[in-house]
Amino acid sequence: MSTKRVVQAENAAWVGVVGNMFLAVIKGTFGWLAGSRALLADAAHSASDMVGWIAVLVGTRTAPSSDEEYAGRRKNAEYVGAIVISVLLLMLGLEIALSSLKTIYHGVGTPPSWYAAVIVLLTMIGKQLLAQYGKKPGRRLSDRLSVAGAWEGRSDVYSSLAAFIGIAGALAGSYYDIPQFYYLDAAAGLFISLLVLKTGYRLVAEAVNQTMDRLLHRDDIEELIRAVQCVKGVITVDDLKAKEQGHYVVVEAKISVNPKISVMEGSEIAKMVRHYLLKRFIHVSEVIVQVQPYDPGYPYKSSPEADADLYPTLLH
Template sequence: MDNQNEERFKQGEFAAWVGIIGNLVLAIIKGVVGFISNSRALIADAVHSASDVAGSFAVLLGLRAAKLPPDRDHPYGHGKAESIAAIIVAVLLFIVGLEIGYSSVESFFHPIEAPKIWAVYAVVFSIIAKELMFQYKYRLGKRIKSDAVITNAYEHRSDVYSSIAALIGIGAAVLGGKLGIDWLEYGDPIAGLAVSLLVLRIAWKLGAESIHNTMDHVLHEEDTVEMKEIVESVEGVMNLDEFFAREHGYYVIIDIKIAVDPEISVQRGHDIGKEVKRRLIEQSLVRDVFVHINPYNEEKDGEST
C-alpha cells in the first residue's frame, strides 16, 4: 500500500475512534441525566448516540477491510467494504429510529411528568459536541473520499437535529411544569417522536445512497472528461471506442477500448495500452485500468469488438 493510502486509512480510523469515544461519552451523559431528570426525549437521544457507537465500529471495520490488498478472490480490491459498512450504519440508524418512535408514542398512554432543567443543559452540550464531530468527519470524508466516514458524519448531524427537537420538546415540557400548563408537558414525548422521524429520514437517504454506490454504477459523463482527454492524448491512440469508469469504494476501476493503427506490431499496441494505463493510474482516484486494443477502421469509427 502506498503512503497516500496508508495516511488515508490512518485518518479514517482515527475519525472512527473519535466517533466511538465521543458517542459513548454523550450516550452515558444523556442517558444518566435523562433518567434523573425524567426526560423521555433525552433518553431517546441517548439511545440515538449509543447507536452511533455501533455505527462508528462498523465504519472502523469497513475501513480495515477496504485496506486489504487485492487477492485471487477479490482482484479489484476490497474498496466496497466501506460502502457495505455505510449500509450497516444506515440499517442500525433505521432500527433506532423505529425504537425511539415506538417509545415516544407509548408514553402518551401513561401518566406524564415534566422533566427537570438538567435535561436542557445536557441536550445543549450534546448539540455543540455533535455538530463539531459532524464538521470534522464530513470534511475528512470528502477529503479522503470515504462513503463510510461521510455516512457516519451524517449520523452526527442527525443527532444534532434530534437534539434540537429534543431541546424544543424538553423546554416546552419544563415550561409547562413550572407554569402549570399540563398540555405543554407532552412536548417531551412529542419531541421524541420528531426525533424518530428525523432519524428514519436520514437513515433512508444514507442507505439508498450507499446501496447505489455498491451497484457498480459508472461515473457520470462530466466526471470522466479529464480521464478521456488523458487517453486521447497518448501517442498512438487513434480513437477511444469505449470508456467505463466505475467507483469501487473510494477508488475507481476503468475498462476501456482504444483503437490503434492496425499495421503496427502487437508489441507496439501493447506498449500504447500500458502507457494509457500508466497515465490514468497517475490520477489518485484510479486504482486499475483494463485496456482492450482494437484495430482502427475509419469507416467503422467508434465501433468496437
C-alpha cells in the first residue's frame, strides 16, 4: 500500500474513532437524563465501535523507526493498550446488562422521556453519514477497514433498531396507559448490552492473538533460519524476514551458496529451500529466496585455485 493510501486509511480510521466517540457521549448524556436503559446501552455500543476503529488504526500504523526490536515493542504496547480498553468495554457491557436485569426484576414505574427517541433517530442519521464517508472512493483501502466497517454496519442496525423499538414501545405504553410496555426499554438495553459484550470479546481475542504472534516472532525466525541451514548447498543464511498475513506467514530469505556452481544449480538450491519450508511449516504460505555467491571476505580470501575444491557443488 502506498504512503498516500496509508494516510487515507488512517484518516478514515480517525473519523471512525472521533465520530463514534461523539455519538457515544451524546447518547450517554441524553440516555442518563431521559432515564433510558436502551439509549445508555446504545451509547456503550458506539463506544465499542470506537474501540474497533482504534484497533484498525493500530493495524494501519507503521512504526517510524527502522529498529525492528523497537518497532516490535511499540506494536506490543499498542496491542496491550487495545486489550485494556477492550476489557473495560466488556466490564461496561456487563454492568449495563446487570443494570437492565435489575430494572426488569424490580419493576419499571415510568417510561423514558420523549426526547430519547429523537436522539436515537438523530444518531442513526449520524451513523449513516459516517458509513457513507467510509464508502467513498479511496477510503475503503484495506481488509481491516472493510471487515471493521461491515461488522460495525450490521451491529449498528441491530443496536439502533432495538433502542428505537424499546424506547418507542415504552412511550406507547405511557400514551395508551399500558405499564407493561415500560419494560421494553430495559429489555432493549439488555439486548444491546449483549451485542457490546460480543464486540468486546471479539476485540480482546483479536488483540491477544496479535500480541502473542509478535512475542513469538523472534523465536519463529530463529527456527526458520535453522531449517534453511539444513538444506544441502546452503552455506550461510545472510538474512531472513517473516511477514505475517492473517494466519499465514510469508518468508523472505537471502542465502549464500558456492560461488563456483552454475546459476542453474543455485536456482535448484533456492527451490529446495522453498519446498522444504513449505512442507515443514504449515503456517508458511510463501517463500521467496534470493541467492548470492558466498564471500568469506578479507582476510580469509584465497586464490581461485584454492577455492576450487573448498565448496562442493550441488551435484558433488
